Amino acid sequence: MKRLEDKVAELSSSGRTGLSFFLTGGYPSMESFKELVKYIDKNSLADFLEIGIPFSDPLADGPVIQKTSLDAIREGATLPGIIRAVGEMKDEIDIPLVLMSYINPFYALGLERVFRDAAEAGFSALIIPDMPFGEDPAIEKAAMSHGLDTIYLAAPSCNENRIKKISSRSRPFLYYVSSYGVTGARKKLPRKLSSGLQGAVKVSDVPVYCGFGISTPQQAADIAEYADGIIIGSAFLKKIDGDKSSYFKEIRKFAISVRKEIDKGYT
Amino acid sequence: MKKRGYYGAFGGRYVPETLMGALNELTREYNRLKREREFKERLKKLLEDYAGRPTPLYFSEKISGLCGCSVYLKREDLCHTGAHKINNALGQALVALKLGKKEIIAETGAGQHGVAAATAAALLGIDCRVFMGSKDMERQSENVSRMELLGARIHPVEEGSATLKEAVNAAVRCWSGNPEDIYYLLGSCVGPHPYPMMVRDFQSVIGKEVKMQLKKTPTHLVACVGGGSNSIGLFYPFFKDKIKMTGVEAAGAASLVNGNVGVLHGAKSYILYDRDGQVRNTHSIAPGLDYSAVGPEHAFYKTSGRAEYRKAEDSQALKAFDWMIRNEGIIPALESAHAIAWVMENKWKRDDVVVICLSGRGEKDLPIVRKMKGCGL
Numbered sequence: 241m242k243r244l245e246d247k248v249a250e251l252s253s254s255g256r257t258g259l260s261f262f263l264t265g266g267y268p269s270m271e272s273f274k275e276l277v278k279y280i281d282k283n284s285l286a287d288f289l290e291i292g293i294p295f296s297d298p299l300a301d302g303p304v305i306q307k308t309s310l311d312a313i314r315e316g317a318t319l320p321g322i323i324r325a326v327g328e329m330k331d332e333i334d335i336p337l338v339l340m341s342y343i344n345p346f347y348a349l350g351l352e353r354v355f356r357d358a359a360e361a362g363f364s365a366l367i368i369p370d371m372p373f374g375e376d377p378a379i380e381k382a383a384m385s386h387g388l389d390t391i392y393l394a395a396p397s398c399n400e401n402r403i404k405k406i407s408s409r410s411r412p413f414l415y416y417v418s419s420y421g422v423t424g425a426r427k428k429l430p431r432k433l434s435s436g437l438q439g440a441v442k443v444s445d446v447p448v449y450c451g452f453g454i455s456t457p458q459q460a461a462d463i464a465e466y467a468d469g470i471i472i473g474s475a476f477l478k479k480i481d482g483d484k485s486s487y488f489k490e491i492r493k494f495a496i497s498v499r500k501e502i503d504k505g506y507t
Numbered sequence: 508m509k510k511r512g513y514y515g516a517f518g519g520r521y522v523p524e525t526l527m528g529a530l531n532e533l534t535r536e537y538n539r540l541k542r543e544r545e546f547k548e549r550l551k552k553l554l555e556d557y558a559g560r561p562t563p564l565y566f567s568e569k570i571s572g573l574c575g576c577s578v579y580l581k582r583e584d585l586c587h588t589g590a591h592k593i594n595n596a597l598g599q600a601l602v603a604l605k606l607g608k609k610e611i612i613a614e615t616g617a618g619q620h621g622v623a624a625a626t627a628a629a630l631l632g633i634d635c636r637v638f639m640g641s642k643d644m645e646r647q648s649e650n651v652s653r654m655e656l657l658g659a660r661i662h663p664v665e666e667g668s669a670t671l672k673e674a675v676n677a678a679v680r681c682w683s684g685n686p687e688d689i690y691y692l693l694g695s696c697v698g699p700h701p702y703p704m705m706v707r708d709f710q711s712v713i714g715k716e717v718k719m720q721l722k723k724t725p726t727h728l729v730a731c732v733g734g735g736s737n738s739i740g741l742f743y744p745f746f747k748d749k750i751k752m753t754g755v756e757a758a759g760a761a762s763l764v765n766g767n768v769g770v771l772h773g774a775k776s777y778i779l780y781d782r783d784g785q786v787r788n789t790h791s792i793a794p795g796l797d798y799s800a801v802g803p804e805h806a807f808y809k810t811s812g813r814a815e816y817r818k819a820e821d822s823q824a825l826k827a828f829d830w831m832i833r834n835e836g837i838i839p840a841l842e843s844a845h846a847i848a849w850v851m852e853n854k855w856k857r858d859d860v861v862v863i864c865l866s867g868r869g870e871k872d873l874p875i876v877r878k879m880k881g882c883g884l
Contacts, residue, residue, distance in 0.1 A: 296785040297672065297771060299679050300523040306666070318783040343521055344769045348784030370521045397528030397686070406524075420525050421684035477744065 244288055244336035244364035245389065245412040251287060251469065252447050254444040257502040258413075258469025259460075260341070261451070261476040261495070262290040263412035264308040266317025268480060270325055271394065272319075276480065277326075279488055281335040285495035290367065290471065291326065293319050302424025304474035319345045319354065327361035338391065340367040343379075351379060353400035355386040367415065373406040391415050395435050400443050407444035414444050417453045424474045425455035429463070437466040457494075461501035464473065469503060511578040512700025514807035520699040520774045522679075529686035534701040535605055547599065553597050557630070558587045560594075560712065564720040564862070566707055569834045573851060576859035579725070580837075581717055582841035583737060583866045588597070588623050590867030591713060591737045592694060596623035598709035600631050603690035614678040615693045616671030616733070617795035617842065618650025620694030625659035627692075635659040638678040640669035643794050646875050662855065668788035670799045671733075675772050695734025698777055699773030703802050710740025717862055718744055728752045730864035731846040732763065732816065733796035735805045737866035740815060743804075752814035754805060755797035755849040760789035763809050763816040771800040777809070792821040792875060793841035794840040795867075799809065825879060828869065840867035841875065 251258045261280065266273050280286055292315050293307035301309070305404045319341065324338050326337060339358050346368075358366075366383050373392045380390040389411040394403050396419060416437060419430045430436075441448045450463050453472030460470045479490040511516050512534075517833070520530055542545040554560040562582045570578040583591035596613075603611055611628050615621030620635040629637035637654055641663045644651050654661055664677045675698075682691040696706040717725070728745060730738035732754035742752045756764055762777045769778035771786055779787045779799045791797040806812035819827075824841055827848035831839045839847060843866045850863055 267631075288594065296667070296780075297676055299676060299772070300525075302680075313785060320783075342770075344786065346779065347769045348767070348780055348782065349618030356682060369523055370773070372522060372524045372527050373521065373693070375519055375521060393524045395523070395525040395527070397525060417525060420686065422680050 241330045241362040242334050242336045244338060247287055247336050248412040248447055248471055256506050257464040257467070258287045258449060259499060259502060260288045260290055260469065260471045261286045262292055262471065262473035264292045264294055264305065264312050265325070265476060266294060266312040266315055267308040268311065269315050270317060270321065272484065274325055274329055277335070278333060281333040283384050283492060285492060286335065288338060290338045290340045290473070291322065293322060293345055294380065295342040295345060298424055301377040302422040302474060302480050305423050308477055317485065317504035319349055320357070323357050323361045330362035330444060336364050337362060338365045338367055339363045340369070341377040342370050343368050351382045355383050355388055359388050361389060365399050367391045367393070367410070369393065373409065393417050394440060396420060396430065396432065400439060403440050405444045407446050410446055413447040413449045414440065415471070416467065418442050418450055418451045418454065418463070425478070426453035427454055429459055433463070434466055437463065438468060441468070442464060457497045457501035460498045461504060464502040470498070472498065509634045514804045515811060517704060517774070517776050517803035517806040518700055519775050520773060521775065522699045522769045523683055524706070525683045526623070526699070527884065530581040530699055530701070532606070537602055537701055537705050540605060546605070548699070550598055550601055554594065554712065558597060559585060559594045560703065561661045561716045561720070562586055563715060564614045567835060570847070570851065574855045574861070576855035576857055576861060578850065578861045578863065579721065580863050581713060581741065583713060583864060584837070584839065584868035588619070588626050589870070590619040590623065591710060591740065592620040593626065594621035594712055594740070595694065595706050595709040595736060596620065596627040596692060599692045599705065600624070600627035600633065603633060603692065604631055608633070608690035608692060609688040610636065610680055610719055611690050611692045612636045613636065613680050613694060614638045614671065615694065616674065616690060616797060617840070618647040618654070618871060621659070621758040622650050622653050622657070624692045624694070625654045625657035628659065629657045636662055637664045638664055638674045638681070640664045640671060640674050643671070643674070644671040647794055647871055648874060650871050670794065674787065679772065685869065695736040696739050696804060697734040697772055697774060697800060701802055703774065706736050707739045707743055707804060710736050711743050713737065713740035713864060716741065716743030717741065723860055724748065725748065725860045726750055727859060727861040729846050729850050729861060731796060732755060732756050732801060732805060733760070733798050733842060733864060735802035737864045739802060739804055740780045741864045742808070744814065752808070753849065754814055754816045756793035756816060756818045757793055757845055758818040758820045759816040760791045760797050760799065762799060762801040763805060764818050770818060776802045776803040776806040777801055792824060793845060795840070796845065817849055819845040819848045823852065825876065827851055828876065837865070838869040839865055840869045841872045843867055844869070
């Protein structure tokens with residue numbers, strides 16, 4: 241499995257926009273989840289994947305991720321189970337993986353144990369949506385001691401000073417939240433997004449990836465003008481429904497069309 | 508407090524970054540307002556002339572006789588809107604007004620906080636939306652009607668157990684969508700900093716009044732704990748006094764008695780969750796106690812030994828509820844009945860002076876009690 245920091249560095253030096261999708265771990269079932277990861281890897285549909293640990297109370301998530309999370313929990317998905325499933329695939333796949341989880345499952349299982357197991361399974365980094373920068377530096381430290389990077393989120397409410405501070409600790413990139421509110425497709429992204437993103441890119445120490453609400457290839461392309469990378473969650477996840485062969489086709493079509501749009505201008 | 512917003516190891520701000528700006532603004536403004544004379548006087552006047560403070564401290568001869576000691580009831584049930592919740596709702600609504608927010612949103616379990624928030628919003632002329640679990644809407648229908656009459660828009664929450672936890676989730680999600688215009692009026696001493704501090708400050712009027720009203724120093728303070736706002740309001744002014752404090756949780760929602768350290772709704776505290784970290788659904792006859800977490804300051808009181816926490820079963824609360832009506836002519840909220848039940852079943856010494864917070868009135872609970880008893884009362 242490739243490391244995320246290497247992939248991000250590679251993308252940065254080539255000038256190509258990074259593309260990542262979000263999968264809920266264990267959704268629609270653990271087996272199908274593993275097949276999805278392998279399929280995305282084999283067909284090079286994304287540069288890396290965010291694997292979300294389903295949580296009972298996902299405060300930052302909209303209806304799609306709420307639903308996939310509850311479905312996955314009902315199917316028996318757990319943090320250790322998802323880490324195990326990833327560990328089982330690590331020699332077969334190349335695509336770097338990021339572990340996204342709310343903080344409570346980490347506390348329940350013990351930080352040291354989770355971070356050790358996640359790193360051994362091949363995860364490169366963590367995203368913790370309910371741990372804003374500066375709240376609990378001990379977590380970042382514990383993660384780092386096991387070789388896991390922490391990716392922090394910045395939001396439209398951040399001033400330049402806060403973005404600079406967050407980016408100084410966020411590795412290997414800064415996750416810029418496109419708009420207020422929860423995850424989920426939006427018909428329109430905020431008008432101020434381009435100026436917010438440009439400001440973030442200007443002061444950030446690391447590449448800036450943008451996510452939340454991006455749902456169409458055109459939106460992705462608009463954001464790719466300013467951001468170093470794009471993260472798509474709900475709009476991608478929504479396609480994973482019903483019959484397996486048809487959703488494989490759907491996600492492939494979607495990924496290719498997004499890639500095509502964000503690659504315009506890249507030679 | 509070791510770190511700002513922390514009570515020992517508990518509290519903090521475990522929230523999405525999108526809310527950090529609003530929390531900083533709120534903290535700054537609240538810290539300024541709580542020292543401002545005009546704000547303090549306006550709140551004091553509202554509490555006295557509008558909400559009916561000070562509430563009486565009533566010496567209950569009958570509970571005293573039963574327990575063999577002196578038992579007082581702090582009559583928060585006599586507050587305007589029928590519970591202590593109005594103390595906090597008025598305080599925070601004034602803060603919202605000062606911040607120039609366009610709309611107040613609130614979560615509610617029993618409906619008492621929703622009614623208090625809707626009342627404060629009506630009085631001060633601000634729009635109000637209340638998030639309430641559909642299960643709670645069904646079992647506290649009287650409060651739903653009251654909120655609607657007060658002009659609040661009710662947003663039913665269907666997810667999960669459709670009670671207080673999900674109502675908070677929905678309110679936080681809504682708030683994160685537009686923190687610049689919306690003021691989130693949280694009803695208990697839970698959530699991210701500065702809420703636990705602010706709610707405790709506004710509820711501390713309960714304990715401060717007890718201090719003035721009771722000629723002797725009490726030996727024990729007892730209050731029910733869901734999120735923990737009436738109890739922290741009673742306990743906090745006595746923090747440095749040598750007296751015992753007991754918080755009584757609902758047996759089916761006893762985060763302090765049965766939970767573990769975790770994070771829910773923005774704060775590190777005691778939470779009820781399974782071995783994988785999924786937050787457990789709770790079950791209590793008292794909707795206001797039916798919550799999987801508890802305020803971080805209580806977590807600190809527990810671990811530091813400043814207070815002890817016990818639990819009461821639904822059946823014990825119901826028994827105390829009946830007893831209070833028949834013997835005192837007071838219909839207590841089922842929440843408060845948990846605290847009364849614990850006092851009635853505990854062993855006391857003759858010199859003990861016990862103050863129970865009777866946090867609210869129980870008219871809202873008649874449908875629940877009727878259902879439990881299979882029709883007539």
